Amino acid sequence: MNIGFEQVTKLFGHSVAVNQINFTIQDGEFFTLLGPSGCGKTTLLRIIAGFYRQDQGNLYFGSRLMNEVPTHQRNIGMVFQNYAIFPHMSVFDNVAYGLKARKVSKPLIEKKVMEALEMVELQHLRDRSPSEMSGGQQQRIALARAVVIEPGLLLMDEPLSNLDAKLRIKMRADIRALQKKLKITTIYVTHDQEEALAVSDRIAVMSAGTVQQIGSPQDIYLYPENRTVAHFIGTSNFVEAVVNKYDAMTGLATILLGTITLKLKLKRNYVGKIWFSIRPERLMIVKERQHPQQLPGVVEQVTFLGGKIQYGIRSEGNQLFEVDHQLSEAGDLLEQEQHVYVDLQLDRAIVFDGLGQEVLYRA
Numbered sequence: 518m519n520i521g522f523e524q525v526t527k528l529f530g531h532s533v534a535v536n537q538i539n540f541t542i543q544d545g546e547f548f549t550l551l552g553p554s555g556c557g558k559t560t561l562l563r564i565i566a567g568f569y570r571q572d573q574g575n576l577y578f579g580s581r582l583m584n585e586v587p588t589h590q591r592n593i594g595m596v597f598q599n600y601a602i603f604p605h606m607s608v609f610d611n612v613a614y615g616l617k618a619r620k621v622s623k624p625l626i627e628k629k630v631m632e633a634l635e636m637v638e639l640q641h642l643r644d645r646s647p648s649e650m651s652g653g654q655q656q657r658i659a660l661a662r663a664v665v666i667e668p669g670l671l672l673m674d675e676p677l678s679n680l681d682a683k684l685r686i687k688m689r690a691d692i693r694a695l696q697k698k699l700k701i702t703t704i705y706v707t708h709d710q711e712e713a714l715a716v717s718d719r720i721a722v723m724s725a726g727t728v729q730q731i732g733s734p735q736d737i738y739l740y741p742e743n744r745t746v747a748h749f750i751g752t753s754n755f756v757e758a759v760v761n762k763y764d765a766m767t768g769l770a771t772i773l774l775g776t777i778t779l780k781l782k783l784k785r786n787y788v789g790k791i792w793f794s795i796r797p798e799r800l801m802i803v804k805e806r807q808h809p810q811q812l813p814g815v816v817e818q819v820t821f822l823g824g825k826i827q828y829g830i831r832s833e834g835n836q837l838f839e840v841d842h843q844l845s846e847a848g849d850l851l852e853q854e855q856h857v858y859v860d861l862q863l864d865r866a867i868v869f870d871g872l873g874q875e876v877l878y879r880a
């Protein structure tokens with residue numbers, strides 16, 4: 518079932534929580550709303566669930582207009598951050614709850630609940646009390662309870678945020694596998710970009726109540742459409758520079774970056790401030806200067822992160838560059854205070870306009 522938003526706006530008093538949202542989630546898709554705290558993710562999810570009514574615009578499930586349809590008629594399974602399972606009921610009864618409410622026959626309840634518990638690998642704990650179980654297990658109960666009613670849509674709001682890091686990674690893989698198996702349209706809310714990249718078919722990156730970009734994880738990571746997205750997804754170094762001349766014949770811009778001058782072909786005629794966005798794994802550090810476009814700097818931070826080493830390099834122009842080296846390519850470890858050169862590899866960067874709203878160059 519497709520889920521469609523048409524100019525959806527929700528206000529709380531005078532503040533706009535979500536602003537003129539327009540997009541469609543495809544049938545069977547794992548779709549994630551990603552963005553910083555307060556950007557409107559939960560508000561959008563609550564509008565889909567029917568907990569909030571939007572002030573303007575329309576919500577569709579398939580071709581059906583849902584604006585006036587109450588929550589209990591929307592056929593939605595939900596999993597939230599705080600489990601929301603009933604501590605006084607057994608695991609089985611927790612999962613059976615929605616089926617009992619729908620007056621499903623006893624033998625069918627037994628069959629469906631056991632199938633759902635098998636999916637989350639809890640069948641052997643059916644008679645346990647959830648209060649004796651771990652956070653991960655409790656979240657599995659919540660998941661089984663959400664899917665057992667065979668909902669047309671599954672909504673999840675930060676379902677893993679109460680779990681420890683290792684369990685989060687395992688659970689997110691399990692959730693993804695279950696969703697693929699059931700082919701159920703799923704809308705997932707998180708502020709954790711790595712989690713979003715790992716589980717989603719598509720991601721909507723939100724900021725201040727608006728959708729900044731919608732795309733596959735690869736699209737969002739490799740081709741951010743504006744500075745806000747580039748800033749929020751992964752880590753990027755943003756380096757300020759100025760285009761002081763644009764040659765309309767060749768499309769080549771003359772760019773001043775600190776003490777460096779370089780030429781790049783921009784997408785359009787542009788003069789003024791720009792931003793280079795460069796991923797830490799794209800930067801190189803060299804000990805000897807090989808060409809004039811390598812910025813002198815000093816190693817300010819060295820952080821060992823297992824598979825990679827993260828360096829903070831303070832450049833001559835007093836900018837801090839984050840540079841990642843995989844351990845295999847690291848060669849000699851650099852030391853704090855060491856003098857080095859940062860090779861900006863600018864031809865592999867993205868250039869945004871001064872407002873960060875338009876891509877002027879992309880390799």
Ligand SMILES: Nc1ncnc2c1ncn2[C@@H]1O[C@H](COP(=O)(O)OP(=O)(O)OP(=O)(O)O)[C@@H](O)[C@H]1O
Binds near residue numbers: 529533556557
């Ligand atoms: N019930 C409410 N009353 C008033 N303002 C609200 C209410 N719920 C949300 N807001 C405001 O609307 C905006 C969007 O909030 P929302 O909870 O949707 O954001 P979010 O992206 O889900 O954030 P978080 O990750 O912190 O939950 C915020 O500015 C928030 O303060």
